[in-house]
Amino acid sequence: MSVLSGPDTHMHEGNQPAGALRVLRRFYSILTAPFRALQAVRQAMTPASVSVLIFAIVTLNIIWGFPWTGLFSACVGMFVAGCLIHFLTLPSLDRNFSLPNSAAQGQLFQVTIHAHNQSVLPALDFDLSFSQPKLGRKRWLRRRERIQPTYTVQQSTQHKVFLGPGDATEHQAVLSYHRRGIHPLPPTSVTGNFPFHLFKSRVTAPSPVSIAITPRPLSGEDAHAKSLLNNLGGWSHKLLSGDQLDYTGSREYEAGMSVRRWDFPSWARLGIPIVREFQSPSIQQVFLIIDTAFETNTKPNKEGIYPAFEQMLSLATTAIHDLAKQTVKIQLFVTDENFDPTDSSRFFVTDTDSESMLIKLAAAKPVDQDSGNQQIIAAHEIAGRSPTLVLTTRSLPELQANALQSCTVMRTDMPKQSQKRPESNRKRGKTPPLTPTV
Numbered sequence: 001m002s003v004l005s006g007p008d009t010h011m012h013e014g015n016q017p018a019g020a021l022r023v024l025r026r027f028y029s030i031l032t033a034p035f036r037a038l039q040a041v042r043q044a045m046t047p048a049s050v051s052v053l054i055f056a057i058v059t060l061n062i063i064w065g066f067p068w069t070g071l072f073s074a075c076v077g078m079f080v081a082g083c084l085i086h087f088l089t090l091p092s093l094d095r096n097f098s099l100p101n102s103a104a105q106g107q108l109f110q111v112t113i114h115a116h117n118q119s120v121l122p123a124l125d126f127d128l129s130f131s132q133p134k135l136g137r138k139r140w141l142r143r144r145e146r147i148q149p150t151y152t153v154q155q156s157t158q159h160k161v162f163l164g165p166g167d168a169t170e171h172q173a174v175l176s177y178h179r180r181g182i183h184p185l186p187p188t189s190v191t192g193n194f195p196f197h198l199f200k201s202r203v204t205a206p207s208p209v210s211i212a213i214t215p216r217p218l219s220g221e222d223a224h225a226k227s228l229l230n231n232l233g234g235w236s237h238k239l240l241s242g243d244q245l246d247y248t249g250s251r252e253y254e255a256g257m258s259v260r261r262w263d264f265p266s267w268a269r270l271g272i273p274i275v276r277e278f279q280s281p282s283i284q285q286v287f288l289i290i291d292t293a294f295e296t297n298t299k300p301n302k303e304g305i306y307p308a309f310e311q312m313l314s315l316a317t318t319a320i321h322d323l324a325k326q327t328v329k330i331q332l333f334v335t336d337e338n339f340d341p342t343d344s345s346r347f348f349v350t351d352t353d354s355e356s357m358l359i360k361l362a363a364a365k366p367v368d369q370d371s372g373n374q375q376i377i378a379a380h381e382i383a384g385r386s387p388t389l390v391l392t393t394r395s396l397p398e399l400q401a402n403a404l405q406s407c408t409v410m411r412t413d414m415p416k417q418s419q420k421r422p423e424s425n426r427k428r429g430k431t432p433p434l435t436p437t438v
Helices: 002-044 047-060 068-088 223-239 264-270 307-324 355-362 369-383 397-402 420-428
Strands: 093-098 102-104 109-117 123-130 151-155 158-163 168-177 181-184 188-192 201-205 210-214 246-252 274-279 284-290 328-334 388-392 407-411
Touching: 002 068, 002 201, 047 068, 102 355, 109 123, 123 151, 123 168, 158 168, 210 355, 223 307, 223 407, 264 274, 284 307, 284 369, 307 328, 307 355, 307 388, 328 355, 328 369, 369 388, 369 397, 397 407
Parallel strands: 102 210, 284 328, 284 388, 388 407
Antiparallel strands: 093 109, 109 168, 123 158, 123 188, 151 168, 181 210, 188 201, 246 274
16 A cells, blocks of 8 residues: 555645646636626727617616616616627637648739638628738837738628528638748638627637748849849750760661761761761759858848848749759759758659749758758768759858869859959959859
8 A cells, every 4th residue: 555655645746736726727717707808898899889888878867767767778788688699609610721832922822711610509790801911010219110011911801691500601812922931821800790780809810721932933133133043044054955965876867857967987987878866865863952051140131031042042943943844853952950861862852843842942941051061961972973053142162172063053142242342343444243153
C-alpha cells in the first residue's frame, strides 16, 4: 500500500496548482459574466432598439395610468424579448472554402465560401461576407506612415432571410494580395439582424485556409530591371542555342532535306554528298539555385520588405516561366531554414508544372549567411556539370572561384556606387555601369 500511495501523492500535489488555476478562472468568468453580457447588449443595439429604450424611459416620467402603463410594458417586453431572441438565433455556420492553390502577387482570384448551418435552430436574417482589411490609425505626434493593407476584397454581401438547420449557402468574393508569401484568407463575418433589426451582432471568425501568393514576374520598369532581364535572356539563349546540339551521325544527302552542315571529308572519300545530322536533346536538365541570404548591412524598408530580395524572386519567376515553355526540366533549389543535409531528395523541387516551384518561391524566407553558403555548396555539388544558374543578392567569391564553366552566378541587387565616383567618371567621359554583376 505504501508503494502505491507515493506516486498518487505526488500526482495529486502536481495537479493542485492546475486545479486551483482552473477554479480561479471559473470564478472570474462567473464574476464578469454580467458585465460581458451588458457589453454585448450595448454593442448590439441599433437605432430601433435605442428608440424603444428611450420611449420606455420617457413613459416613466408621465403620470402612470392607461395607456402609459401598457406602452411601458410593451417597450420593455419588446426590448427584452428581442434581445433574447436575437442572441438565441445567432447563426452558427460551419465554413469551407474553394480557392486556387496559388495566385500571383496583385492578381485577382475568386474564393467561394460554403457555409452550413450546424445549429438546431434556423438562421434568420443574416449577412455573410469577408471582413474588410483594417487600416491602422495614424496617431498624433508620430511620423510613422500609415501601413497599407495586405489585401483587398471585392464582394457583394450575401444576405439570407432563412437558412434551415443543416442547409447550406454560398458566398463568392474576389480577392487580391499585395505582398508575396503564404497568407491566410481574411476572416469571415456573419452579421445577424433578427428580429426586425432591433439588434445587430457581428461574429468574426478567422479562416483556417491559407493561399500561396507567388512573386510577380519582373517587368522592365527601370534600367536595372531591364539589365537583369537582358542578362537572363542572354543566359537562356546561350543555354538553348545550337551549341547544345548533339551529333547523331552522317547520311547521304536527299532532295528536300534540310542541310545543317556538310560532311566534306565523307563526301570526298565516298564521292557522294554527305551531310551531318544534329539533334537537340529532348529533355535538358537545368538547375536553378536561389540564395536567400543577405549581406550584413541589408535593412528592410518602412513596410518591412527587402526590395532587392523581392526583385530577385521576381527574376526567378520570370526564369521559371521562360524555361517552362521550352523542353527543359527544371530543378529548383531555395535556401531554407529547415535544411536537412542528410535528406538529399528534398534539396530540389522538380515538377512538370511550374506552380509547385512558384509556391516554393512564395514561401522563401531569409537565412543567415553561413547556412546559405553551406546549402549552396551542397546544391552545387549535386548539380555537377549540368547547366546551373545561381541568383543572389550578395557576393559569392568562393563559388565564383570554384564554379565550373556550366555554372553562372548572377547578382541581382543594385550595384553600390559612391556619390563622388560618377562625377569623376563624367569628367573623364565615362558612364557608371548599370548592369548587374554576372
